[in-house]
Amino acid sequence: MIFTPKGKHLVAGEWLDGAGTFASAPAHGPAHDFAVGTVELVNRACEAAEEAFWTYGYSSRKERAAFLRAIADEIEARAEAITEIGSQETGLPEARLNGERGRTTGQLRLFADHIEKGDYLDRRVDAALPERQPAPRQEIRLVQRPVGPVAVFGASNFPLAFSTAGGDTAAALAAGCPVVVKGHSAHPGTGEIVAEAVDAAIRKTGVHPGVFSLIQGGSRDVGHALVQHPNIKAVGFTGSLAGGRALFDLCAARPEPIPFFGELGSVNPMFLLPEALKARAETLGQGWAGSLTMGAGQFCTNPGIAVVTEGADADRFTTAAVEALAKVAPQTMLTDGIAKAYRDGQARFATRNAVKPLLATESSGRDASPNLFETTGAQFLADHALGEEVFGPLGLVVRVGSPAEMEELARGFQGQLTATIHMDAGDLETARRLRPVLERKAGRVLVNGFPTGVEVVDSMVHGGPYPASTNFGATSVGTMSIRRFLRPVAYQNMPEDLLPEDFLG
Known part of the structure; x- marks a missing residue:
C-alpha cells in the first residue's frame, strides 16, 4: 500500500490514541484498526478550536485564502494514496474518486478566490446625519463576522467532497471558523490521510493548530458531546433523516441553541x-x-x-x-x-x-x-x-x-x-x-436535465425545505455556503482605526 493509516485522531496538531479501537470494513483490500473517539477528545478539540478562533477568526482574508490553497495543494500531493485507500474503503471506482478529489480541491480554491474579493461580507454603510431633526444619526456600518468553532460530520456517500476537508469544512474555514470534524466510520483511512494534508497545510502556513481536528468513529456519545459543547457555534451535517433530526433536536435543546445545517434526504421528483x-x-x-x-x-x-x-x-x-x-x-x-x-x-x-x-x-x-x-x-x-x-x-x-x-x-x-x-x-x-x-x-x-451532479459555483443551491434540509435559507454547496458560518454585526459611531480590517479593503 502507498498509505498505511496511523489509526489515530488528529487533535490540534497531535496524533492521539483513543479508548480502544474499531476495525474498518473495506469493500476490498486490508482492514485497519482505528482509535475510537471519546468525549474527552471532543472536549480537548473544542477547547483548542476556541483558542484558535481568537487568532484565526481575526486573520486576514488573504491569510485564510493562502491556507485554503495550501490544503488543496497538500491533498493533490497525496492524490494516488487517497484514491487507493478511498477505493478500498468505499468500493467507488478510481475515476469517481479522482473526480471527487478534483471537486474538493477546486472547491477550496474557489472559496479562496471568493473571500479575497470580499463581496460575501455584505459590507454596508449608512453615513452619519448630524443635522437631522429631531435627532441626529450616527454612522452605522455592517459586516459579516465568523460565528466561532464549527462541528462537521463526515458523510458516508462522499468520502472527499462532503467529509474531512469537504464543503462544510471549506466553508467554515473560509469564513474564519475553526473546525472539529467527526469522521465517518465508513472511510476512516480516507479521512485520516486528508486530515494529514490539512495538518501539513497548517504547518506550512503557520495557522494555529487548533483550527482543525479530526475525531474518528466512536459511540453516539461522541457526536452528541460535539454538538452540545458550548464552544461549538454551528454544525454542518450530511446524512440520514433520523440521525440528522436527532442532532438537530440536541442543538435546539442546548442552553444556547445553535444552528444545525443538515442535508438529510430527498427523492428529487x-x-x-x-x-x-x-x-x-x-x-x-x-x-x-x-x-x-x-x-x-x-x-x-x-x-x-x-x-x-x-x-x-x-x-x-x-x-x-x-x-x-x-x-x-x-x-x-x-x-x-x-x-x-x-x-x-x-x-x-x-x-x-x-x-x-x-x-x-x-x-x-x-x-x-x-x-x-x-x-x-x-x-x-x-x-x-x-x-x-x-x-x-x-x-x-x-x-x-x-x-x-x-x-x-x-x-x-x-x-x-x-x-x-x-x-x-x-x-x-x-x-x-x-x-x-x-x-x-x-x-x-x-x-430538461437530470439532477445528479451538483456544480460548485456561485449560483448553486444545495438545500431545500424540510426534510431535504433543516435550514431552507442555506446551501451546502457553492460560495453562498460560506454565509452559514457568518453573522452580521453592526458598528455604530466607531472610529476607523477601531473597525475590523474587513472594512478597509
Whole structure:
C-alpha cells in the first residue's frame, strides 16, 4: 500500500490514541484498526478550536485564502494514496474518486478566490446625519463576522467532497471558523490521510493548530458531546433523516441553541410533461436509468420518482427505462449498512399493494441491482411511505390522468433538494403552473436535465425545505455556503482605526 493509516485522531496538531479501537470494513483490500473517539477528545478539540478562533477568526482574508490553497495543494500531493485507500474503503471506482478529489480541491480554491474579493461580507454603510431633526444619526456600518468553532460530520456517500476537508469544512474555514470534524466510520483511512494534508497545510502556513481536528468513529456519545459543547457555534451535517433530526433536536435543546445545517434526504421528483414525453420518451427513459443508477444510486440528488401522464407515451418511457436498467450490472454500495437499508427499502415497496413491480431484482451482500416500480397518482397520495427516500438505485413511476393531477401531486410533496421539469415548447402553459409549486418545494428547479451532479459555483443551491434540509435559507454547496458560518454585526459611531480590517479593503 502507498498509505498505511496511523489509526489515530488528529487533535490540534497531535496524533492521539483513543479508548480502544474499531476495525474498518473495506469493500476490498486490508482492514485497519482505528482509535475510537471519546468525549474527552471532543472536549480537548473544542477547547483548542476556541483558542484558535481568537487568532484565526481575526486573520486576514488573504491569510485564510493562502491556507485554503495550501490544503488543496497538500491533498493533490497525496492524490494516488487517497484514491487507493478511498477505493478500498468505499468500493467507488478510481475515476469517481479522482473526480471527487478534483471537486474538493477546486472547491477550496474557489472559496479562496471568493473571500479575497470580499463581496460575501455584505459590507454596508449608512453615513452619519448630524443635522437631522429631531435627532441626529450616527454612522452605522455592517459586516459579516465568523460565528466561532464549527462541528462537521463526515458523510458516508462522499468520502472527499462532503467529509474531512469537504464543503462544510471549506466553508467554515473560509469564513474564519475553526473546525472539529467527526469522521465517518465508513472511510476512516480516507479521512485520516486528508486530515494529514490539512495538518501539513497548517504547518506550512503557520495557522494555529487548533483550527482543525479530526475525531474518528466512536459511540453516539461522541457526536452528541460535539454538538452540545458550548464552544461549538454551528454544525454542518450530511446524512440520514433520523440521525440528522436527532442532532438537530440536541442543538435546539442546548442552553444556547445553535444552528444545525443538515442535508438529510430527498427523492428529487421529475415531472415529464406530455409534449416532451411524446417527442422523446425513449431518450428520457434511458437518461433516467443512467441518472438513477449513477454511483449505485447513492447521490442525495438521485431522481427517485418520475411523474408521467397516463397513455402510450408513458408506456414507451417505462419500457425504455426497464430495458436500460436491466442492463446495469450489480454495483458495490458504500457500506454493509447502506446495502441492507437498500434491500429493506426494496422489500417495503415490493410488499405494498399500491405499487406494481416493473423490474424486480435480488441484491445481496454489499452489491445492489436496480429496481423499478409503478403506481398511480391517487395511490401515491394515499400512501405517504411511497414518497420516502430509498437510498440506492430504486425508481418509482407515478402515472397521473392529466396535467392538473400532476400539479396536485406536486403540491403534496415534502421539501426536496431538487425538482425537475421535462418539457417542450408545447408544454409551456403547464410548466408555468407547475414552476411556482416546485420552487416552494425544492432548492433547485431544473428543466430538461437530470439532477445528479451538483456544480460548485456561485449560483448553486444545495438545500431545500424540510426534510431535504433543516435550514431552507442555506446551501451546502457553492460560495453562498460560506454565509452559514457568518453573522452580521453592526458598528455604530466607531472610529476607523477601531473597525475590523474587513472594512478597509
